[in-house]
Amino acid sequence: MLKPVKILTKNYDTPDSHKLQVYQSSGGYEAARKALGMTRDQVVDEVKKANLRGRGGAGFPMGVKWGFMPKDGDKPSYLVINADEGEPGTFKDRTLMERDPHRIIEGCIIGCYGVGAHTAYIYVRHELHLSKERLWGAIHEARAQGFLGPKPFGVDYPVDVFVHTGAGAYICGEETALLESLEGSRGEPRLRPPFPAQRGAFGCPTTVNNLESIASCPTILEMGGEQFSKLSSLHKFGDGGCRLYGVSGHVNKPGVYEACIGVTLRELIYDLGGGMPEGTNLLGVIPGGSSCPIIRPDDIVDAPDPKSILHEWHGKPQLDVPIGVDTMRNLGTMAGTTCAIVLSDRACPVLAMHNLARFYRHESCGQCTPCREGTGWMLRILDKIVQGKGSIEELDMLHEIASNIMGNTICAFGEGASMPMLGFLRKFRKEIEDYIRTGGSSSTGRLAL
Amino acid sequence: MGSTMSFALNPEREREMEDIFSRYPNKQAACIPLLHLCQEQQRWVNDDVIAFVAEKCDVPTAHVKGVVTFYSLFNQAPVGEHEIWVCQTLSCALRGADKLLHHCEKRLGIHHGETTKDGKITLRVAECLAACGQAPMIMVDKTYHENLSLERVDEILDALVGK
Ligand SMILES: Cc1cc2nc3c(=O)[nH]c(=O)nc-3n(C[C@H](O)[C@H](O)[C@H](O)COP(=O)(O)O)c2cc1C
Ligand code: SF4
Ligand code: FES
Numbered sequence: 001m002l003k004p005v006k007i008l009t010k011n012y013d014t015p016d017s018h019k020l021q022v023y024q025s026s027g028g029y030e031a032a033r034k035a036l037g038m039t040r041d042q043v044v045d046e047v048k049k050a051n052l053r054g055r056g057g058a059g060f061p062m063g064v065k066w067g068f069m070p071k072d073g074d075k076p077s078y079l080v081i082n083a084d085e086g087e088p089g090t091f092k093d094r095t096l097m098e099r100d101p102h103r104i105i106e107g108c109i110i111g112c113y114g115v116g117a118h119t120a121y122i123y124v125r126h127e128l129h130l131s132k133e134r135l136w137g138a139i140h141e142a143r144a145q146g147f148l149g150p151k152p153f154g155v156d157y158p159v160d161v162f163v164h165t166g167a168g169a170y171i172c173g174e175e176t177a178l179l180e181s182l183e184g185s186r187g188e189p190r191l192r193p194p195f196p197a198q199r200g201a202f203g204c205p206t207t208v209n210n211l212e213s214i215a216s217c218p219t220i221l222e223m224g225g226e227q228f229s230k231l232s233s234l235h236k237f238g239d240g241g242c243r244l245y246g247v248s249g250h251v252n253k254p255g256v257y258e259a260c261i262g263v264t265l266r267e268l269i270y271d272l273g274g275g276m277p278e279g280t281n282l283l284g285v286i287p288g289g290s291s292c293p294i295i296r297p298d299d300i301v302d303a304p305d306p307k308s309i310l311h312e313w314h315g316k317p318q319l320d321v322p323i324g325v326d327t328m329r330n331l332g333t334m335a336g337t338t339c340a341i342v343l344s345d346r347a348c349p350v351l352a353m354h355n356l357a358r359f360y361r362h363e364s365c366g367q368c369t370p371c372r373e374g375t376g377w378m379l380r381i382l383d384k385i386v387q388g389k390g391s392i393e394e395l396d397m398l399h400e401i402a403s404n405i406m407g408n409t410i411c412a413f414g415e416g417a418s419m420p421m422l423g424f425l426r427k428f429r430k431e432i433e434d435y436i437r438t439g440g441s442s443s444t445g446r447l448a449l
Numbered sequence: 450m451g452s453t454m455s456f457a458l459n460p461e462r463e464r465e466m467e468d469i470f471s472r473y474p475n476k477q478a479a480c481i482p483l484l485h486l487c488q489e490q491q492r493w494v495n496d497d498v499i500a501f502v503a504e505k506c507d508v509p510t511a512h513v514k515g516v517v518t519f520y521s522l523f524n525q526a527p528v529g530e531h532e533i534w535v536c537q538t539l540s541c542a543l544r545g546a547d548k549l550l551h552h553c554e555k556r557l558g559i560h561h562g563e564t565t566k567d568g569k570i571t572l573r574v575a576e577c578l579a580a581c582g583q584a585p586m587i588m589v590d591k592t593y594h595e596n597l598s599l600e601r602v603d604e605i606l607d608a609l610v611g612k
Contacts, residue, residue, distance in 0.1 A: 076474075088538045088577040126485065126522055127534075127578055129591040162472040167481055167520030170576060184480030184506065186519035202474050248540035248581035255582045290539060290577075339581070341540055355539045359576055365519075448545040 001233050001322070002267040003260040005242050007219055008212070012099045018134045020141040023102035029147055031221035032109040036155040043114045047217070049225030051232075051240030055092075056082050056173075056210030057289060057336045058412070059325030061238070063225075065207060068197035069115040075204040079111045079120040080182065080196075083211040084166060084173035086125060087289035088359060089341040092244040093211040095256050097124070097131035100215070101138035107214035108161045109152055110221060115207040118158050122211070123178050126165040135163050170363040174411050175208040177365065188365050189411035212244055233262030234324040237309060245323075246339030247273035250280060250347065250449060256339075265295065266319040268340050277449060280344035284427065285319070287328055288336025290356050291416035293423025294343075295319065295333060303330070333423065348443040349428040350435045353421060354382040355447065360417035368409040374401050375417050385432070388439035395432060399425050456497035462486050466505070476507045480516055484523060493524035529564040529571035531609050534588040537574045540581030549585050550574065552599050556606055570609060 011017040011026055023029070035043050048063030069077055081104070085093045096104060108120040124132050139161050142148045150158045164182055166172045172181045176190035179201050200206020220228045220241075229240030239261055245268055248254045253274030265285050269275065276282055284294040299318040303310035310330050313321045321327050328335040343352060361379040366372040381398045384390045402418035402425075409415075425432065434442040458466060469482045483505060487498045494517050503510040517523045535550045550561060553572055557565055564571040580586045583595030587602070594605055 085579040086577060089540050089581050090577075091579045091581045091583075094579045125579070127575075127588060130593075164472075164478075165482065165485065167485065168522035169520050181481065182478060183475075184477040184508070184516070185512070186515050188519075202478075246582055248584060249543040254540075254584070286539075341543070341581070343543065347543060351542075352539060355537075355542050359538055362576060447539075447542045448547065449543075 001262045002264075002271055003231075003233075003262065004272075005231070005258055005260055007231075007242050007258065008096065008100075008103070008215060008244060009256075009258045011103075012095070017099050018101050018137065020102060020138070020145065023100070023106075027222070028102055028218070029106050029153075031218035032106045032147070033153045035110045035113055035221050036153050036157055040113060040116060043110065043221070046220055046225035047114060049229060050216075050220040051225075051229040051235065051238045052213060052216055052220065053239050053325045054210055055212035055216075055243060055337065057087060057291070057334070059239075059335060062209060062213050065197070065209070066111075066114050068195070069207055070197075070205050071116065073205070076119070077115055077117040078201040078204055078206040079108065079115055079117040080175075080178065080201055080206055080208045081108065081111075081120060081122040081211050081214050082173060082175065082178060082208055083122055083124040083128075083131070084170075084178060085128070085211075086170040086173045087291065087337055087339075088356070089248055089286060090246060090289045090337040090339040091248070092246050092256050092337065092339055094128055094131055095244070096211060096215050097128065098134055101131075101134040102142065103215045103218060104135065104211060105138045105142050105148070105161055107217040109147065109159050110217040111207070111209065111214050112159045113157060114217075116205075117207070118160065120159070120161045121164045121182055121201070122161065123164050123166065123172070123182060125172075126167050132163055132165060139163070169365075170359075171365045171411075171413060174413060176411065178208065179206065186365075188367050189413070191410055216241060216243075231260040232324075233260065234322055234327065237324055237326050239324040239326065243338060245272060246337070247342060248339070249342040250277055250344035251275065251342050252277060261324060262322040264320050264322055265340065266317070268323070269319075269342055273340075273342065276342075276344055280346055280449070283343040283345045283347055283349065285343070286341040286420070287323060287333055288338045288340065290341065290359065291419055292328070292334040292336045293332060293419050294427055295331070296427050299331075299427070301331070334419075344449070346444055346449050347447045348435070348445060349424055349431050350382070350385060350440075350443060351445075351447050353424045353432075354379075354386050356420050357382045360413075364413065364417065368414065370405045370408045371414045371417065374405040374414075377401050378417075378421055385436055386440070390436045392433060392436060395425070395436065456487065456491075456495075456501040458486065458490060462490060476505070477512075480506045480508065480513060481520070484513070484517065488523060492530075493527050530569050531590055532571045532573060533609075534573050534575035534578070535561070536576070536578045536580070536584070536586050536588075538577035538581075540577070541584040541586060544584040546585045549587070549597060549599065549602060552602060553587075553606070556603070
């Protein structure tokens, strides 16, 4: 159900929305003040009740993650904010940094308190120059007010926030690669365990949260966790609140939109995204960043079992299922970053696969053989197919390579690279085979309209 | 050792460097920000920069080399006065990134990855730059240009080449 709201985006259209004065005049920093007057356990409890599923893609409950952080110990703890935003199709965190940076700083204060940290690093991808500038500006303003520093709001709980940047590597969005990068090394993911809550940044307990997750904290504290969770029509599945949705590709109104959780892909495409360009039909939609398997308009929910969480949508088009972490997982795809990429029937699915295969080939960090070699093989097979020189046997090989990457790598990049390939193969097998048989003349030969 | 190094930051950046070091519990963590700072000054990272950063961060030069080769934004060879990055990932490709790239190549008379003869412009392809809803897009130095038409690209190029 589409329920547009202006909560995270409430200041977006106010002039000078990045300035402290504007943020404060809309109630800004009151939630952080409130949090610092509560106990740490109470804060974590509110966040647990909020049922906020991580907005970075994996959908892990934020409160549960905070609960993993040690209560005592001789090492400092860290909060690290993931603003590497590199997943193709994803462009939501940038709007928060550019248009409401103080919400993030306030979220950092609450987050630091909740996880027992005194320092937060916001890891921003280097290319986002305006974002970095706005964040630093907000940090300086908040410091000058005493909201950051030794005694925020007069409470003896020092908090400092710094911006750290990468240097162009998608893999640094993966949380352990990000920590390596924060420590000044190559962004090569780490083996787990130990998990970041045990040993993260600089060998110390660390929580890594997506930027939108952290930016939601002021609202959670302001409304109360339960109220926040109930904004969502998937509250009953433990998927709470409102979030930012993005839509790009072949729609009339691409952009970032905020709504309560429960939006369906159809609503994202046709209501928020303004529908398909005239004369085109929907070919498929990638729900939440390029790693999520594609959904076709003729895909139907098959959930006859009343115990299935999808049962109430049994027999309906998959496009009409609310986008949630668990609903999408049960459909065999993912909610990811809820930034959808829309393909019309002008776009050739083989070329789309090829575009993504090239991306993943380029971005593999190369540590694991299945990922390093597999992404190369997948691209070479698709290169041949695109050139009209592929064969059906090679298509089966592509399937096998992708399947062999799954579960055999250090980090989830491996799945991220193979799932979209398997998705296209499952959903567009006929179109791909036609392409191979006709040497490409069955294809529109393009991606653009 | 310090006296043999042939790279030095200008005074303003020297102060910035101190500020960078103050943010982290150890020196190594300053490695990437420091490389950016050096690259801002001379547009690419040569062996002198690597030696400089290694000494300041108290890590072996091999470590810094490893970092420089890992990240695509560190230039390991001289580049033009301006860098143009054309995003070619799926959302941009769906809205005409291909055409836009070819247009740039034709106008500048170079392929992507190359620099114009006068040393003014390096043309590159980029992976998703988090502007997918404003596709197609290019980044020129530090500035994003979004929702581009070929006419708009021409204006941007004119302004750059004219300078
Ligand atoms: C290859 C890869 C890239 C990722 N990129 C990002 C990213 O750009 N931003 C992000 O927040 N999370 C990204 N993640 C997810 C992070 O590893 C991590 O789950 C997330 O930052 C945790 O925050 P959350 O629980 O608040 O979502 C990526 C994961 C993988 C495997
Ligand atoms: S799965 Fe790929 S990206 Fe992840 S650690 Fe292995 S090689 Fe690197
Ligand atoms: S695909 Fe070009 S900015 Fe994301």
